[in-house]
Amino acid sequence: MAGSTYGTLFTITTWGESHGPALGVVIDGCPAGISLTDADIQKFLDRRKPGQSKFTTARKESDKVEILSGVFEGRTTGTSISLMVRNTDQRSHDYSKIMNCYRPGHADYTFDAKYGFRDYRGGGRTSGRETIGRVAGGAVASRILNHLGIHITTYTKAIGNISVPDSEYNYDAITDNSLYMPSNNYAEKASSYLKECMANKDSSGGIIECVIDGIPAGIGEPVFQKLDASLAKAIMSIGAVKGVEIGDGFQAAASTGSVNNDAFHSENGKIYKETNHSGGILGGLSDGSRIILRAAIKPTPSISQEQNTVNTDGENITIEITGRHDPVIVPRAVVVVESMAAVTLADLIMQNAVSRIDNLEKIYR
Amino acid sequence: MAGSTYGTLFTITTWGESHGPALGVVIDGCPAGISLTDADIQKFLDRRKPGQSKFTTARKESDKVEILSGVFEGRTTGTSISLMVRNTDQRSHDYSKIMNCYRPGHADYTFDAKYGFRDYRGGGRTSGRETIGRVAGGAVASRILNHLGIHITTYTKAIGNISVPDSEYNYDAITDNSLYMPSNNYAEKASSYLKECMANKDSSGGIIECVIDGIPAGIGEPVFQKLDASLAKAIMSIGAVKGVEIGDGFQAAASTGSVNNDAFHSENGKIYKETNHSGGILGGLSDGSRIILRAAIKPTPSISQEQNTVNTDGENITIEITGRHDPVIVPRAVVVVESMAAVTLADLIMQNAVSRIDNLEKIYR
C-alpha cells in the first residue's frame, strides 16, 4: 500500500533514503496565495539538522532545501509543491558491517521479512533522515495555521527520568538549551544524565509535549477522523514513538468523572472550560481550549555496547554499533512532532470548512 | 470530510444514532469465500450489549444483527456486507432536559460548535451505541484473521487504580467476571471500587490491554501506514480513549537502549526476540512477536453529581445527569478495542500481500 502519503485534503508524500542522492516531499492541496520562501522551510529543517549539540550525530549535512514546484513569485499556486534536500555526507562505508546482521531495536529484520531484502546503507528508508520530508511539509502546514491565528509550541518534557514539572515551565527557555526543554535547570540535569549514558555506551528515551493554541472549537471529523485519532496516527508514525496521549492521557484512566470532567463556564458571551483535563478535545473535536499531546520516545537503539543478535544467515552473533549516532533523539524529534501535528491540523481545518451548508453558501453565493 | 469510513482495502463505514431507528455498518473489501453467519457477528455484539452486569446501563437492547447483503449461501461474496441493528428501547423522553445544555466531558458543545445544532437524543451519533457498527465490522475482520491463524485477546487491565499485574494474569478468567479482567481476584477488588464510585455518584476510568498472537513479521506499511500508527488511530478513534501505547509505551521513555532493545536469537532456523519491549512492532512493521497495545479510557462523563456548566443560551447553570449510565465503560469497551484492532490488522494484512513481486507472481502465474 502507498504508505508514503499522509492526509486527505492537505497531503504530504515523502521519499528518500539515508544514503541515496536526496530526500524530499511533495505537498499537495496547499491553498493558493500563501507567501512561501526557502527560508520558511529552512527554519524548520534547521531544528532537526544534525550537529547542533554534543548529543547529536556528527554527520555533517547542511540539509539545504530546494523548492522545485508549486510556488510562483513567492506565493503558493495551489498546485503540488515539491521540496528536495540533497544528501552530501553519505559515507556509506561506515555501514558495510551491518549489511548482514539484524541490529536490535532497528527495522532491519522486519524490512527483510517484508520485502526480501533492504537498502542497508544507514538504515535506508528507516533512517531518521526520512523525517526531512515530514518537517518540510510541516513548515508549509504551519504557514496555513499561522494565517488562521493558530500556533504550536513543542518541547522536550522529559529525558529518561528527568521530567520538567508543569510548574517549572518557561517557554522562553526552549530555544535556550540544545535539548529544547522548557527549563534550563532541567536541561542541565538532563545533560548530565546523557553524559552518563554516553559513558556507559548507552542511550536514553524521553517525552515530547506539544501544545496548540488558537484553534477554534469543532475541528475534527466524527467517528474515524477524530482530531485525537488523527493526531495519534500522525505522531505514532514517527520512527521511535511508542505511546501517544491527549490531555491527562493515561492519568485519566485512574481518575474519576467528577475530577476528570471539565466544567464549562460562560463569561462575557464566551464559553470556556474551567480546567483542561480533556487536552482540548471532546468527542474527537477541538473544544476551544489548548490542545495538549505527549509522545513517548524510545531510547536510540544504536548503542556501542556489545549486543546479542542474529545475522542474515540465521546465525547467533554479537555486534557493537559504532559510528555517528545520537545518544538521544528526543531533541531533534521535537520539530518532527510539531510538523506532524501541523500537517494533521491543516488537513482537518480544511475538511471542517465544509461541515455546514452555510459555509458553502458563504463561499459560493 | 467523510469520517465514517475507516480502512483502505478492508473498510468499515458506520452509521446510526442512539435514538434513531437503527445503527449499522457497511463492510467493503472483505475477501470472498469466508463462511459467515449471524451468530459470528452476534457473538461480538453480545460482548458490548448493555445489561450484562450491575455496572452497565439498564437500557434494554437485544442488539440483534441482520445481514442485509454480501453473504450468499453462508459465504462472503466479495461484495459489500451491510449489517443492521434496530434500536428498540429508545425512551427519548429521558433526554429532553439535556437538550439545551452542554454536559461536561461530552461532545454536546463541540458538535454544536461544528454543525450549528445536534441530535441531542442520547448523545445522537456520539453515543456509545455508535460502536455497534465497529464491533459488527470487527466480527467480520476476525473471521479473516482466524483463517490466517491470528488470534486477539483483549481484557481490562485496570479500573481506576486497581491494575492487574502481569504476574497475576489468567486469561481463562477473562470471561469469568463481568469486568473482563484476567484475574477474578482483581475483578472483585475493582467491583468494590466501582460500588464506592456509584455510592459517590461518581464514575471510573481504566486501561484495556490487547494482545495479538500469530501475526507474521513484516505487516504494516512504511512511513505513514505503520502498524503501530494505524492501530493508534483505530484505538484513539474510540469515544473515551485518551492514550495509546505499544509494548513498553510510556515506560520506554524512561528506559535506556541497553534495556529497551530486544536481542534477536536464532534456534532451529527460527528467529525470535528474547524479550518483547517493542510490543511486537519494529520500524512500524510486525516483528513476529506478540503485539501488545494498551488504551487509556477516561471515566464516564455522565455522573449524577451536580456539575457546573453552560446552556445553549450561554448562561451558567448546574446539572445533575440522571438516567441509565454505566459507572465505567471499560468492560463494554473491551470488545470495541478488539474490533478496531481486528479491522486494522485485516486491512494491513491484505495490503502487505502485494509487497513483493514474488507474491503477485504466486497469484497470477
Added chain:
Amino acid sequence: MAGSTYGTLFTITTWGESHGPALGVVIDGCPAGISLTDADIQKFLDRRKPGQSKFTTARKESDKVEILSGVFEGRTTGTSISLMVRNTDQRSHDYSKIMNCYRPGHADYTFDAKYGFRDYRGGGRTSGRETIGRVAGGAVASRILNHLGIHITTYTKAIGNISVPDSEYNYDAITDNSLYMPSNNYAEKASSYLKECMANKDSSGGIIECVIDGIPAGIGEPVFQKLDASLAKAIMSIGAVKGVEIGDGFQAAASTGSVNNDAFHSENGKIYKETNHSGGILGGLSDGSRIILRAAIKPTPSISQEQNTVNTDGENITIEITGRHDPVIVPRAVVVVESMAAVTLADLIMQNAVSRIDNLEKIYR
C-alpha cells in the same frame, strides 16, 4: 479493494443485491443544515423504478426509501446518512436456470473468475437494482447543488439510431414521454423502434445527455481529480455505459483548433464564451459555461433469442433468457447518470471551497 465507496469529501457507499432483503447507501460528509425528507429522495427513486412504461421490467417494486440516520428534525446533521430500500418482489425461482451458465453480455463469467462463485439470483450485486443506492445518494447531492444555484437536466438523447437533434430539443417534453426524450416526436419514433426490437426478441442501446447549469468557474482539481476525469469515472461506473464524452467529445478529434477553440468575450464586466465546444470544462476545471456530457449505453444483454454460451462446467450450450427484462435500459438510467453527476459535483464543489487561503480566512477569521 473497497470499490463500493465513491467520493472524497462527499461520499456514497452502496450495498445490496437484486434478491437480498434490501439495498441501500450510506452518504457521508453531507454538510449539516440542509432540509431533507423522504420525499426528496423518493422523487429520485421513482424516476428509476420499474413498471413505468411498457419498455421496463414488469417486476413490481415500490422502492420505498427509509431514512435510518443522519437527519434530525428534518435537517441533515453532518453525520452519516443511511438510506434503505427493502426488496419486496424477489421471485428468485425465475433465475434458477441461469445459475449454472454464463449469460452473454453479463458479468456472470467475470464474477466467477474473480471470486470463485457468485450470487446468481437476478444478477446479485451486478443487477440494475444496484443503482438504487446511487440514485438515493444523488438525491441528497442534488439538495446541496440546489442550495448553491446549480441545476442538472438529464434526458435520453438517442435510442438506437433515433437521435434527437439539438435543434429539436424541448426540455419541457422530457417528463412528457416515458422515454425521457426532449422531443415527443422523436420519442414516438423511438417507441416504434423499440416495439420492433421486442418483436425481434432483441434489445436496444442509446445515448444519455446531461447538462449542468449554474456551476461557477474553477471547479475540479488539477491533474488527476479534474472535473471531466471525475465525471468520466462516475458515469462509466454505471453498469451498461461503454463511452463518455464532454462537449464536442469524439467530434473534437476530427476538428481543428480554429473551430474547436471557444473565444472568450466580456460584456458588462462578465466574461463568457461565445461557443461551447469545450462542454464547460477547460484544463479539467469548469469554465463557467454549461457543462455537457454524454454517455453511451449498450443494448440490454438479456434477450429472449437463442444465444450460444458456456455453462459453469465449461460445456458449450444455448440459452434463451426469459423473464422480466427491459428491452432498453436508457430511460431508467437517465436518473442514474444525473445522480452520479450530482454526487461528483457536490464532492468537487466541497473540495474547491478550500482552494484559496482567502476562503479559509472567510470561514475562520
Added chain:
Amino acid sequence: MAGSTYGTLFTITTWGESHGPALGVVIDGCPAGISLTDADIQKFLDRRKPGQSKFTTARKESDKVEILSGVFEGRTTGTSISLMVRNTDQRSHDYSKIMNCYRPGHADYTFDAKYGFRDYRGGGRTSGRETIGRVAGGAVASRILNHLGIHITTYTKAIGNISVPDSEYNYDAITDNSLYMPSNNYAEKASSYLKECMANKDSSGGIIECVIDGIPAGIGEPVFQKLDASLAKAIMSIGAVKGVEIGDGFQAAASTGSVNNDAFHSENGKIYKETNHSGGILGGLSDGSRIILRAAIKPTPSISQEQNTVNTDGENITIEITGRHDPVIVPRAVVVVESMAAVTLADLIMQNAVSRIDNLEKIYR
C-alpha cells in the same frame, strides 16, 4: 483537494511546471524486487520528448530522468520511488505576452478563476510537460505488468478525419512513422493533412487507441472501482482528452443486444468470447479478452491565427499565439495514454490479488 496523487495501492504523485526548475513523480506502493534502471524509464520518456518530428515543438529538452530513491542495487525496494527531470530550455521570455490574457481553449481563465492567479510561464502546471511524471510512472507500472505477462500496445488511430481502418492495422508500422500510426500509408496521408493545417495556421485533433493483452479475467473492483471506470478517469485526466470509450463504445449505443452480446465458447477447457464488442470488460471486470479503449484528443488550442479573447482586466482583445507549439499533440500523447492505462492496471491487479480468502492463504500459510 490533493488531485496530484492517483491510485490506491500503486500510486503516482506528480509535480512540476513548464518553466520551473524540474518536474517529477513519486511512485509509491511498487512491489519490491523488480529490476529497474534509468533506461527502463528513459525509453518511455523519449517517446513523449519534443523534437521527434516536424510536427512537434522545437523546444529542446533532453528530458533525462534521475532516480532519487526507492531503488537499491538495481531493484525496487518497496519504498517510494522518486523520479526527476530537470527543465533545461525554459526561454520564459517567449511567454511574457500571454501573461495578461486568457488564451482560448487553454486553462488560463479557469486557473485564475480557481486560485486568483496563475504561473503563466508556458502554461505552468497545465503545460503538456506535466505528463512527464505520468509517463515516468507508467514506465514503472509497465515493469510490473511485464512480470505478469501483460502487454500494452498504443497508437494513433486517427488524425483529423484520417482514420486507419482496423483492416489496415500493421502494428510493426507504429514505430516506423513519427505519428505512431499502425499504417505507414495512412501516416503519410495524415502528414499531408497536418502540413495543410500548419499552412492554415491551424491545428488538428485525433484519436488514440490502446489495446491490452494478457490480462486475466476478473480484474477491476465492483461498483465504483470498475476497470472501465478507472481507465476512463485515468485517460480523461490527460489534458486534451474529451472522450473515452471501451470496445464498441458509442457504436454500441446504436446496436442491438443480439449483435452486441459476445457469445462465450469453450475449447479444450478454455473459455473465450467469439467476438469482442465488449472491449474485454463485462460488468466492470476484465473478461479475459483483449481490452480495447479509445481516447478523443482535441486540436491543440495554441494556433497562430488571430483569435478573439479577453485580457485579465476583462477587456476584449485579439491575440495570435506564436512560439513553439505542436500542430497536433496526438503522437506525443500516445505514450501518455499507455502510461495512464499501465498505472491503472497495475493498481487494480494489486487490488484484485486479495479478492479471495484462498489467495491470502496462498501467501500467508
